[in-house]
Amino acid sequence: METGSIIVFTCNWDAYSGLETAGAKRHSYQPEIIPIKLMCLGRISTGIILKVFERGADGVFLIGCPKDECKYYFGNKHAKTIVAEAQELLTLLGYSSGRLKMDSIAAGEGDKFTEKVRDFAEGLSKISEGV
Amino acid sequence: MTGIQSNMKTMREIINQNRVTLCLTCGKCSSVCPITRWENREYISPRLLVEKAASGEDDQIFNDLLFWSCITCGQCTELCPSDVDFCGFIRDMRVLARKENLTGACTHGDAIQTWARIMTDPELKQNRIGWVNDDLKISDKSDTIYFTGCLPYYDIMFRDLGSESIKVAQSAIKILNKTGIEPYVMKNERCCGHDQIWEGDVKTFKALAELNIDQFKSIGAKRIITTCPECAYTIKYDYPKSVGEYGMEVMHITEYMAEQVSKGKIDFVNDQEKQTVTYHDPCRLGRSMGVYDAPRKVLRELGYHTVEMKKNRSAGLCCGTSCWTSCGKTNKKIQTERLGQAKETEAEMLVTACIKCQVHFKCAQKDKMLENEIGIQIHDLTILAAERLKS
Numbered sequence: 001m002e003t004g005s006i007i008v009f010t011c012n013w014d015a016y017s018g019l020e021t022a023g024a025k026r027h028s029y030q031p032e033i034i035p036i037k038l039m040c041l042g043r044i045s046t047g048i049i050l051k052v053f054e055r056g057a058d059g060v061f062l063i064g065c066p067k068d069e070c071k072y073y074f075g076n077k078h079a080k081t082i083v084a085e086a087q088e089l090l091t092l093l094g095y096s097s098g099r100l101k102m103d104s105i106a107a108g109e110g111d112k113f114t115e116k117v118r119d120f121a122e123g124l125s126k127i128s129e130g131v
Numbered sequence: 132m133t134g135i136q137s138n139m140k141t142m143r144e145i146i147n148q149n150r151v152t153l154c155l156t157c158g159k160c161s162s163v164c165p166i167t168r169w170e171n172r173e174y175i176s177p178r179l180l181v182e183k184a185a186s187g188e189d190d191q192i193f194n195d196l197l198f199w200s201c202i203t204c205g206q207c208t209e210l211c212p213s214d215v216d217f218c219g220f221i222r223d224m225r226v227l228a229r230k231e232n233l234t235g236a237c238t239h240g241d242a243i244q245t246w247a248r249i250m251t252d253p254e255l256k257q258n259r260i261g262w263v264n265d266d267l268k269i270s271d272k273s274d275t276i277y278f279t280g281c282l283p284y285y286d287i288m289f290r291d292l293g294s295e296s297i298k299v300a301q302s303a304i305k306i307l308n309k310t311g312i313e314p315y316v317m318k319n320e321r322c323c324g325h326d327q328i329w330e331g332d333v334k335t336f337k338a339l340a341e342l343n344i345d346q347f348k349s350i351g352a353k354r355i356i357t358t359c360p361e362c363a364y365t366i367k368y369d370y371p372k373s374v375g376e377y378g379m380e381v382m383h384i385t386e387y388m389a390e391q392v393s394k395g396k397i398d399f400v401n402d403q404e405k406q407t408v409t410y411h412d413p414c415r416l417g418r419s420m421g422v423y424d425a426p427r428k429v430l431r432e433l434g435y436h437t438v439e440m441k442k443n444r445s446a447g448l449c450c451g452t453s454c455w456t457s458c459g460k461t462n463k464k465i466q467t468e469r470l471g472q473a474k475e476t477e478a479e480m481l482v483t484a485c486i487k488c489q490v491h492f493k494c495a496q497k498d499k500m501l502e503n504e505i506g507i508q509i510h511d512l513t514i515l516a517a518e519r520l521k522s
């Protein structure tokens with residue numbers, strides 16, 4: 001992983017289907033963005049998020065299924081708790097809060113996927129410019 | 132660079148320096164080792180591992196189940212009649228194992244080790260002193276540094292267990308203020324590196340230690356006070372030995388409180404009904420630093436009636452896990468054993484002086500099936516003391 005990368009964790013379901021739709025429509029987004037598919041966002045852990053930052057990433061964005069539509073019922077709820085914990089730790093470590101974010105899309109929402117990851121990346125460049 | 136952290140020792144040197152070849156095969160170490168007692172996958176023991184090392188079966192050492200599961204409690208070293216430092220041997224050998232990319236199994240998803248590595252960044256600007264509220268007085272011109280350790284981080288990580296992390300830090304400042312000290316609290320303090328050096332990660336340890344020592348020197352204080360026994364031990368003994376001198380006295384808050392009591396400089400309200408409590412000796416404070424009397428003296432001064440567990444002081448049992456590594460069912464059995472010993476005393480409360488002990492015990496207590504065997508209130512001594520300061 002290169003310094004300055006932006007890691008986008010998607011779940012295998014709604015979020016990944018959004019990514020596939022975006023691909024089929026030949027959308028483009030910032031080259032720093034590296035999507036990583038998890039079976040469910042519930043797989044994420046505080047340790048994984050911290051490690052991504054340790055290796056020099058600019059930001060971590062997690063996209064899963066909409067609230068109450070997690071295919072495993074509790075995965076996105078668990079991820080929410082983890083992200084909140086990681087966010088607090090990162091704040092202590094001096095990282096700006098905009099560098100970690102969690103969101104959701106419904107299946108097939110390619111446009112939304114692209115829009116959300118682009119916005120996240122733009123937000124990060126504003127943070128690094130100190131705006 | 133001198134000492135083990137130069138990374139240059141060979142396996143044979145480590146074996147010789149820790150006097151492993153002097154083993155008499157008496158088995159005392161194995162009889163006290165809590166891992167030997169509770170590990171039921173296979174029989175492992177310090178004596179067996181010492182024998183492997185002494186007889187030159189070097190390739191077997193790293194593969195021994197005890198190699199990473201040893202909790203470095205030091206009970207074996209304490210008891211050995213032939214002065215074999217098994218605990219030191221493990222610590223030194225782990226440095227060599229790391230070079231071969233071997234590590235213990237991480238617990239908590241490696242989060243704690245990761246934030247320690249993040250802290251090796253010299254440019255890091257933490258926001259770690261938000262817990263210093265308006266009631267607490269700190270100063271940028273002080274001869275005393277209060278070394279917070281990872282308490283602000285543990286406060287987040289172990290909130291679900293009801294860990295008293297940040298309250299420990301706040302209580303320490305209250306106590307210091309009461310005795311006329313407005314301590315310096317480092318805005319960019321790093322993890323002390325205790326877990327790293329005991330797990331063989333000397334690279335991270337040194338980077339953390341150097342960043343802390345640079346800050347100590349620029350502050351120019353005379354004394355460092357910690358609330359974590361591991362920070363106290365590491366800063367006091369490992370920093371000068373492996374990184375460099377910084378010329379300051381280091382003490383754990385329990386030592387400081389006992390000293391202030393002797394000087395008559397601190398007074399506690401002790402008119403509460405005599406509650407019976409039992410004190411758990413943290414390994415680094417007890418066996419490693421020899422501090423057994425100070426916490427007990429403070430407890431008496433607070434008006435508690437203290438009773439000892441069956442295993443106490445230098446024979447005290449470890450809280451079951453160390454370095455946030457390789458924690459599992461064997462460790463839980465040790466935690467359960469220790470809490471059971473506390474319960475047997477019929478004390479109303481178990482008092483600790485180490486946040487990690489508290490986290491480990493409270494984690495074991497999550498098991499409600501064991502409520503009758505191990506259910507007992509747990510509190511930190513620093514907090515109990517701060518709550519009873521005479522106004």
Ligand code: SF4
Nearest residue numbers: 154155157158160211
């Ligand atoms: S206690 Fe010492 S002498 Fe006895 S078996 Fe253990 S290492 Fe050897």
Ligand code: SF4
Nearest residue numbers: 164201202204205207
């Ligand atoms: S240090 Fe403790 S856990 Fe490790 S071998 Fe010795 S007695 Fe066992």
